[in-house]
Amino acid sequence: MPGTPKNNSKRIGTYMLALIAGIVLISSCTPVKKLAYFQSAGTREDTLTVAPAYVPTIRKGDMLSVQVSSLNAEASGYFNPAAVADNNTTLNATTNPLARQTGYLVAADGTIKLPLIGQLAVEGLTNTAASDLIASKLKVYLKEPTVIVRNTNFRISVLGEVARPSLFTIPNEQITLPEALGLAGDLTIYGRRDNVLVIRDEGNKRIFARLDMTQRETFKSPYYALRPNDIIYVEPGKARATSVDRAYIIAPVITGVLSLLAIIATRR
Structure with a gap:
């Protein structure tokens, strides 16, 4: 005897759900x-x-932070640019790199310009070598200067x-x-x-x-x-392309199942 509409709807629904599950399993397997x-x-x-x-060296376009200290803190401060207060200027891995930064830009000729010292050629130097170079120039103005150079960009x-x-x-x-x-x-x-x-x-x-x-x-x-x-x-x-394709495959199948069940339900 033919099945009742209610049994037919359950059977069709089970088949369609199994089909959907099979599509998902087959297309989502990644070794x-x-x-x-x-x-x-x-x-x-x-x-x-x-x-x-890898030891980084200074290149054209780098923005260098130059921090100077000595036995005379007041004199050292003359060489340190004023900090810019900003919500985005903390230097860490999540910093907005486009935020305002203080420092010395390495010009197209590979130099930076420092107070009193003037232009210094720093392109191709490591930060340590640049620090030593600047410290040697500052000995004329400061007692026992210490310099730290960092690339902020x-x-x-x-x-x-x-x-x-x-x-x-x-x-x-x-x-x-x-x-x-x-x-x-x-x-x-x-x-x-x-x-x-x-x-x-x-x-x-x-x-x-x-x-x-x-x-x-x-x-x-x-x-x-x-x-x-x-x-x-x-x-x-x-797998990325497959996941997109799967969405296009499954959506019509689900829509068809729901439509079919709705038709069967109305004919009971």
């Missing part, structure tokens, strides 16, 4: 191997020879399939690729860990380097340690 970082060949302990630590950008894409200011001027991804909240489940793009400007060249974060060889890459103005882009994987 664990594609998600794990720094995989090895299976040994318990590995040792890698990594690239030398050491910035990196993290874009793509990460939890919090943003532009980050790095106060200690040292950051690695995993640390940058950590600042951005790590990759989403849809981000390709095997093809992370680092974009870097060197002179008049723009370099595009791709790193496989699932392999330990990443530690040996010259792009593991990031430099000022590096851009990190995390490419979406196939």
Whole structure:
């Protein structure tokens, strides 16, 4: 005997729900191997020879913070620019990098201009070397001067399939690729860990380097340690496109199920 309308509606509803569940399961499976970082060949302990630590040098366009101290605090204050009070000027990884900053801009000729000292060529120097150079010039005016030079616009950008894409200011001027991804909240489940793009400007060249974060060889890459103005882009994987397609597939199916059940219900 043919089933009653009520039984038919239950049966159809069960079939359709099973179909939807099957679509979701089939299209959302991502192998664990594609998600794990720094995989090895299976040994318990590995040792890698990594690239030398990156030591940043001063470049044109850098904004340098120069803090001077000596036995005469009042005289030292003459060389320190007045701080700008602003809600956004705290220097940390979450600072708005476009907020107003005090300091000395490295000009196109690679120099900065300091009170009394005048112009100093600092391009290509490390912060330590620049500090020593400025301190040597200040000995004419100050007793036992101490100088600390910092780059206040050491910035990196993290874009793509990460939890919090943003532009980050790095106060200690040292950051690695995993640390940058950590600042951005790590990759989403849809981000390709095997093809992370680092974009870097060197002179008049723009370099595009791709790193496989699932392999330990990443530690040996010259792009593991990031430099000022590096851009990190995390490419979406196939699962991202699948998740979008799934929404377009499931929505009509659910609508059809509801419409069918409504028709059956009205014919009881």
